[in-house]
Amino acid sequence: xxxxxxxxxxxxxxxxxxxxxxxxxxxxxxxxxxxxxxxxxxxxxxxxxxxxxxxxxxxxxxxxxxxxxxxxxxxxxxxxxxxxxxxxxxxxxxxxxxxxxxxxxxxxxxxxxxxxxxxxxxxxxxxxxxxxxxxxxxxxxxxxxxxxxxxxxxxxxxxxxxxxxx
Amino acid sequence: xxxxxxxxxxxxxxxxxxxxxxxxxxxxxxxxxxxxxxxxxxxxxxxxxxxxxxxxxxxxxxxxxxxxxxxxxxxxxxxxxxxxxxxxxxxxxxxxxxxxxxxxxxxxxxxxxxxxxxxxxxxxxxxxxxxxxxxxxxxxxxxxxxxxxxxxxxxxxxxxxxxxxxxxxxxxxxxxxxxxxxxxxxxxxxxxxxxxxxxxxxxxxxxxxxxxxxxxxxxxxxxxxxxxxxxxxxxxxxxxxxxxxxxxxxxxxxxxxxxxxxxxxxxxxxxxxxxxxxxxxxxxxxxxxxxxxxxxxxxxxxxxxxxxxxxxxxxxxxxxxxxxxxxxxxxxxxxxxxxxxxxxxxxxxxxxxxxxxxxxxxxxxxxxxxxxxxxxxxxxxxxxxxxxxxxxxxxxxxxxxxxxxxxxxxxxxxxxxxxxxxxxxxxxxxxxxxxxxxxxxxxxxxxxxx
Ligand SMILES: Cc1cc2nc3c(=O)[nH]c(=O)nc-3n(C[C@H](O)[C@H](O)[C@H](O)COP(=O)(O)O)c2cc1C
Ligand code: SF4
Ligand code: FES
Numbered sequence: 001x002x003x004x005x006x007x008x009x010x011x012x013x014x015x016x017x018x019x020x021x022x023x024x025x026x027x028x029x030x031x032x033x034x035x036x037x038x039x040x041x042x043x044x045x046x047x048x049x050x051x052x053x054x055x056x057x058x059x060x061x062x063x064x065x066x067x068x069x070x071x072x073x074x075x076x077x078x079x080x081x082x083x084x085x086x087x088x089x090x091x092x093x094x095x096x097x098x099x100x101x102x103x104x105x106x107x108x109x110x111x112x113x114x115x116x117x118x119x120x121x122x123x124x125x126x127x128x129x130x131x132x133x134x135x136x137x138x139x140x141x142x143x144x145x146x147x148x149x150x151x152x153x154x155x156x157x158x159x160x161x162x163x164x165x166x
Numbered sequence: 167x168x169x170x171x172x173x174x175x176x177x178x179x180x181x182x183x184x185x186x187x188x189x190x191x192x193x194x195x196x197x198x199x200x201x202x203x204x205x206x207x208x209x210x211x212x213x214x215x216x217x218x219x220x221x222x223x224x225x226x227x228x229x230x231x232x233x234x235x236x237x238x239x240x241x242x243x244x245x246x247x248x249x250x251x252x253x254x255x256x257x258x259x260x261x262x263x264x265x266x267x268x269x270x271x272x273x274x275x276x277x278x279x280x281x282x283x284x285x286x287x288x289x290x291x292x293x294x295x296x297x298x299x300x301x302x303x304x305x306x307x308x309x310x311x312x313x314x315x316x317x318x319x320x321x322x323x324x325x326x327x328x329x330x331x332x333x334x335x336x337x338x339x340x341x342x343x344x345x346x347x348x349x350x351x352x353x354x355x356x357x358x359x360x361x362x363x364x365x366x367x368x369x370x371x372x373x374x375x376x377x378x379x380x381x382x383x384x385x386x387x388x389x390x391x392x393x394x395x396x397x398x399x400x401x402x403x404x405x406x407x408x409x410x411x412x413x414x415x416x417x418x419x420x421x422x423x424x425x426x427x428x429x430x431x432x433x434x435x436x437x438x439x440x441x442x443x444x445x446x447x448x449x450x451x452x453x454x455x456x457x458x459x460x461x462x463x464x465x466x467x468x469x470x471x472x473x474x475x476x477x478x479x480x481x482x483x484x485x486x487x488x489x490x491x492x493x494x495x496x497x498x499x500x501x502x503x504x505x506x507x508x509x510x511x512x513x514x515x516x517x518x519x520x521x522x523x524x525x526x527x528x529x530x531x532x533x534x535x536x537x538x539x540x541x542x543x544x545x546x547x548x549x550x551x552x553x554x555x556x557x558x559x560x561x562x563x564x565x566x567x568x569x570x571x572x573x574x575x576x577x578x579x580x581x582x583x584x585x586x587x588x589x590x591x592x593x594x595x596x597x598x599x600x601x602x603x604x605x606x607x608x609x610x611x612x613x614x615x616x
Contacts, residue, residue, distance in 0.1 A: 019327040021241075021284075024367055029349035030332050034291065062349075069351040069521075071333035072291045088253045089454060089511045090410045093503050126335070126515045127253040127454075128292050131495070132408055132416035141294040 003051045009039050013055065026058050029066055033073055042082070043074035071125065079114040079121035081159045083107075084138040087124045090131035099135045099147045100124065106156065119163055120156070168422040169396050171384040171404045172377070176264050182299065184306035187267040193312055195386035199275045200320045203386075208279040212382065214390030216402035221247055221338070221375030222453060222493040224477055233362040234280055235370040242370045244282035245347065246273060246379055248289040249331055249338035253454035253515060254495025257406035258376035260418040262289075262296050265380070266303035270326065272379040274312055275386055277324045280372055284325055288343050291332040300328050335519035339567050340373040342521065353521050354567035377406050377494075397423040401476035405494055411449075412500035414438035423476035427451070428465050430475050431498065444500040447605060448584075451480055452492025454512050455572035457579030458505070459489050485579065501605040505587050506598075509580040510538035516573035527570040530561040534577055541588060544595035551588050555581055 005013055012035055013028075020027040032052050033044060040048050044067050053060040067073045074082075083103060087096055104110060107120050114121040130136040133145035144155055180186040187193075199208055213228030234242060246269070250258040262269055269287075277285045289297055304326050307313050315323045329347060331337050337346045341355035344366045365371020381403060385393045394402045401423040410416045413431065415438035421430065430436045431446065440446050446461045466473055468487035473479050480491045499508065517531035537554050540546050558574035565571070581588060587603045 019284075019286075019329070021367060024348070026349035027329075027347060030291075030346065031330055034330060034332065056349075058349075065351055066349065069334065070291070070331070073332060087511065088515050089450075089508050090254050090497050092511050093411050093497075093499055093508060125333075126518055127251060129250050129256045129259050129290065131254050131256055131410035131497070132418070133256075134410065134416075138292060143295075 082121045084123045084125045088127040091134040094134035096135040173420045195383045211390035215385045215393040220377035235363045244285045245373045246287040251335040254497040255493040257408040272382040287328045291330045336521045407494045409496040411498035412441045427473045448499045450497040452490045453495035456490040456492040505584040510542045524565040526561045526564045546592045
């Protein structure tokens with residue numbers, strides 16, 4: 001995949017930059033990295049980060065600094081679907097441990113790993129603001145809440161079907 | 167039923183769309199503020215309302231607004247803090263998801279009062295679908311003439327932009343948020359200068375919480391004095407509480423701050439009691455940073471008086487026997503919960519979220535996590551408990567931003583009120599791995615178990 005935004009992505013990039021005052025285009029860095037991550041395979045390679053730096057006319061190091069600080073940027077390739085399961089206090093007291101164990105067993109991976117077929121990555125994360133609907137996980141843009149083992153099974157099936165259809 | 171000022175229309179079908187919201191009386195406050203009021207009278211009304219910041223610190227909003235510097239020719243900015251990352255807190259999400267136009271309406275009035283022509287909503291990166299909802303609401307409001315150039319023919323221009331964060335609790339702290347908005351790492355700035363003098367791009371900036379800015383709408387509609395009549399003492403108006411943990415009805419509730427904690431937990435209008443008929447053990451009433459309280463001190467103060475869901479009552483007794491209303495993240499723990507484990511997960515959270523600038527916070531949060539994990543997994547020693555106490559004391563008050571305090575307080579309160587449970591873990595390394603200290607603290611004076 002060439003590291004260059006297509007027309008739609010470039011239009012979105014320009015919209016992001018236009019929100020800030022003249023000369024303050026660096027402010028668009030966080031949103032631009034989200035766009036780049038979504039556009040180039042779900043993670044930020046050095047090549048991708050350098051590309052974003054050149055678009056914003058800032059130094060590559062300024063991009064690396066930011067990309068390494070924020071937890072939503074993946075600095076390594078990830079599976080097609082990333083299951084980010086919340087493990088903080090309120091989720092823990094509502095049974096997130098059981099869901100995490102079940103996911104480990106069902107996917108046969110440890111947190112931080114990706115399944116051999118490249119479909120799923122399991123990530124443990126801290127509070128996502130869904131404490132009242134716990135246990136929960138985030139998959140892409142979507143929150144999956146009130147998780148049970150049955151619900152986890154159907155979520156996995158749903159994404160497998162989605163992958164098979166593409 | 168208590169008074170509802172923010173969520174009263176939340177269940178109206180289609181309220182998320184502009185047409186329904188407007189039909190239900192939405193955007194009246196913009197008409198009133200822009201056509202009938204000056205920027206000074208708006209700030210006056212907000213002062214009279216007694217509104218206190220809903221992001222956690224409870225600072226009077228009107229006073230904060232009056233501090234904004236107005237140097238000639240320098241643009242000013244209002245920034246809405248939608249970072250909402252304090253464990254237990256999910257009220258802003260609810261408000262933005264179901265009533266996006268209420269926030270936009272509050273933002274227009276507030277931007278006018280502060281003279282912000284470009285206002286930013288900084289939203290936590292994980293709330294991606296809410297970003298879409300907000301952007302749609304902004305487009306609708308703009309199409310209807312409430313945003314853009316020369317709003318209502320008054321000459322006031324205003325645009326609202328939504329910026330997503332990317333996963334960092336520290337970016338909820340207002341100066342870290344400003345750094346992040348500028349495209350930097352979220353390292354809090356040393357104050358002074360305060361944002362009201364030099365904020366985003368070194369321009370005068372006001373940062374307010376989502377709920378605070380939404381509350382501007384009823385304040386303008388009712389008038390500050392009427393708003394101040396709701397509630398009690400310095401806890402005026404209504405407060406959103408996000409309730410979670412081991413209760414029958416987790417969710418977001420709007421309360422007027424005259425109800426007791428007991429009513430909030432046990433009445434069917436709110437939490438509906440403890441789940442599965444279990445007993446209440448403890449509660450963190452204002453987001454993970456505030457002190458945990460055992461059931462007896464939660465429901466009544468040390469003086470034996472009922473405790474109320476407001477700023478003053480929840481902090482009655484100071485940290486010795488009280489807590490704080492904080493962000494309104496209300497976390498309830500039942501008899502089966504382990505205080506050591508709960509404290510460990512919170513310590514892990516703060517270690518993960520420390521930006522690393524100050525050594526007491528960076529090193530201290532790491533040590534607290536490690537020691538708590540050691541005790542939790544049955545490898546702890548008695549001296550570890552004192553060591554924990556010592557570390558938290560050395561963090562508190564010795565850091566650039568309040569995250570250090572926020573990490574220290576939960577550990578301090580857990581040891582203060584549940585020391586015997588920590589000791590039990592140390593004394594019972596094996597038993598503690600398979601069973602639970604349980605309810606030896608149980609002293610709920612009202613709901614005495616059968
Ligand atoms: C570590 C830390 C995290 C914070 N997170 C938030 C947050 O997520 N949302 C918020 O509104 N305020 C948060 N605050 C408080 C803000 O710094 C600031 O006081 C608040 O946004 C001011 O708005 P208000 O006066 O309307 O409450 C946080 C503070 C600290 C120290
Ligand atoms: S207290 Fe912690 S989070 Fe705050 S500035 Fe210091 S190191 Fe960073
Ligand atoms: S603790 Fe899991 S979403 Fe808040």
